[in-house]
Amino acid sequence: MITPVLSEALRWWYAGESVALATVTATTGSAPRPPGSVMLVAPDGTATGSVSAGCVEAAVYQLCRRVLDTGEANLSRFGDTDEVFGPGLTCGGEVEVYVERVDRAAVAEFDQLCAQVRGGSPVAAVTCVTGPAVSRGRWLLVDDGAGVRGTLGDAGIDAVAARAGRELLAAGRTGLVRPVPGVSLLVRSFVPPPRMIIFGASDFTAALARQGRFLGYRVTVCDARSVFTTAQRFPDAAEVVVDWPHRYLGTEVDAGRVDHRTVLCVLTHDPKFDVPLLRLALDLPVAYLGAMGSRRSTDDRVAQLRAVGVPATALARLSAPIGLDIGARTPEETAVSVAAEIIAAGAGRPGGRLTIGTGSIHPTSHTAAATLGRSAGGEPQREEEVHPVLEPAQVPAGQLLDPVDPVPQGVDVHM
Template sequence: MLDIAEELDRWVEQGRDFAVATVVAVGGSAPRRPGAALAVDADGTAIGSVSGGCVEGAVYELCRQALEDGESVLERFGYSDDDAFAVGLTCGGIIDILVTPVRVGDRVRPVIAAGLKAAASGGATALARIVTGPADLVGRALIVRPHGSDDSGSCKSASYDSGFHGGGSYDSGYYEGGFGAHPELDRTVAAEAGAFLDAGRTGTLEIGEQGSRCGAPLTVLVESSVPPPRMIVFGAIDFASALVRVGKFLNYRVTVCDARPVFATEARFPEADEIVVEWPHRYLERTEVDARTVLCVLTHDAKFDVPLLRLALRLPVAYVGAMGSRRTHLDRNARLREVGVTELELARLRSPIGLDLGARTPEETALSIAAEIVADRRGGTGVPLTGAHTAIHHDATSLPTGRIGSVA
């Protein structure tokens, strides 16, 4: 649902009733990931997608029905061997979809509205909803935010109908809303959802109705919305300009850093979110990075590369790649060893940067680098899918029969 937060936030502001269908779990070659959503308002307007077209019509009708009867429903769609054109996924996958009405006066609306508002404004937030369990709990929600995500740093509770808790705190942040069941359930789910949020994950968890971590009478979907990950491009060269454009296309927040002010200019990099004129290693020492950050070193100049990579390879970032010929790579590795970089640290370095696409132009090279970043992030092999027997989608687990699975 949070993938269409901006549009849904506008619907809330306009006072519209709507129902939202959210992918809970996937199996096989399903086209959309958990968290993908389709929403339908009372006038029949639809936004978003849950399957890329395979089951949209059936899900649309489920949303219309939920708007009428006010009931949440969990529905499974899968491939039909008898009729590939029937309602189902002709790609051979399985998806479980939770349909939730969000009408004015519904007890879940203030919680979902707060989550949509936070996500639409770019803040970090996680929305947890009960998917399976007692009928009166299915669709109930709470949201989790880190401490310091509002002006006061404390819990801001909305007004909820009877049966909802105003909110509370957990170890790493605070939550709003609640399930109206055992109080410990709220705290336990909030803590688990906080861990999902820290990792930027969307998926499911199973938990006891009273918050116990053993047994599995409840399944909870946790959707995380976090600010875009960072891509830092070192070296203001023509290849960097192409990489900035590709990085923005992949929804990275892109910074270009170069010590040479004549090259690091807005005119040369109009699509960059930030341009920094500073020695690369000094900038990396002071800027904030995390486990989703990718570092692309395009300078291929030892005086920049060696101090920069010595630091970069010791940071908990997602990807470190460096441009250069194979000869440059060997020379650079020797220089890095001389300044104390270990073999284990060197093993993290993607150099020469990018996948073997036969790239020559800056745009082709940027595509090669981006392809390696995506493959590294998703666990792909980088080999052609034609003739391969590997899974097309690498970040979803199979669904066991009769129950919801989880996804990283």
């Protein structure tokens, strides 16, 4: 599925116009948006996307307008500031943003990138941020096989860029990496949305399918009862399948369509479906596995799974009863409970109330994969000798932001 930012960029690209693209390359501390977050500024001044929670948006917007005018890319860091009108992160974090101009001349392969993303094929776009003059600003497209499109202008840099691109693409990560001295590369990974497979065809399923789609999952609903399992009942599902749950899951596993990002939610609430399905699912390295039921039915289900040989270590991976304890009763409330537990599990958080917790609200750092994007201390690696235009620099308060008119009047901003 193509994103609004890519769609807007492609529209201007086909029109022969230039846009400015701002990409978050790394964050530290309590930064609001992860690497890969993007904002586009079009030649008519409209903005699409977001790189923060709003605290540096106007400053990045002005930086994008500057890059549109000059064509010179820029890599800047925005950090904490005590200035009322300063373009900093009031949350105490730090965000690094790379801004470049994108058009037919700069990125001849942009339409090919969008075609791959629209078709659901994994692809990484690798941009040379610092390095030889012939390479700076050029793009290379790398897929998850052996395919490479475009060039960074140097065969050696192309080779290391392809390796870096595939490594981050395999992890589904975006970040600024330094594979060899003197060269830094921005790797943007575009992967198909993760799957959420919901077993059972009830009102709870319909509510959870809506939540799953909202969170960016490709939702599949599966149930063996054809009278209940219809596309009309589950309009938010990409697929509605009539089949025995364990048989369908086995088919998807054999076809390679279940991976470490997949979420499995068992809402069938019937032992004849639950037990054979969970017996198979508990052997899979999926992101999350939960099953609906009361505490009594959960205990009965666990006893049946133990009776068919499922070990305690596997049962410990099962979230049952499914969801966080928020007092949910309706299908919609239950869907929020389940979605919250899925998010918490993915972040390694317990899911408690922030108001009674301590420590960082967000993960303490968002960078590229460990072997490519981190130094020993956990900070994003940065170029020691860089082209002056691209030198990472702390943006002082007031340098980019006019407090009287932070966004020009009449400009349409789409977040």
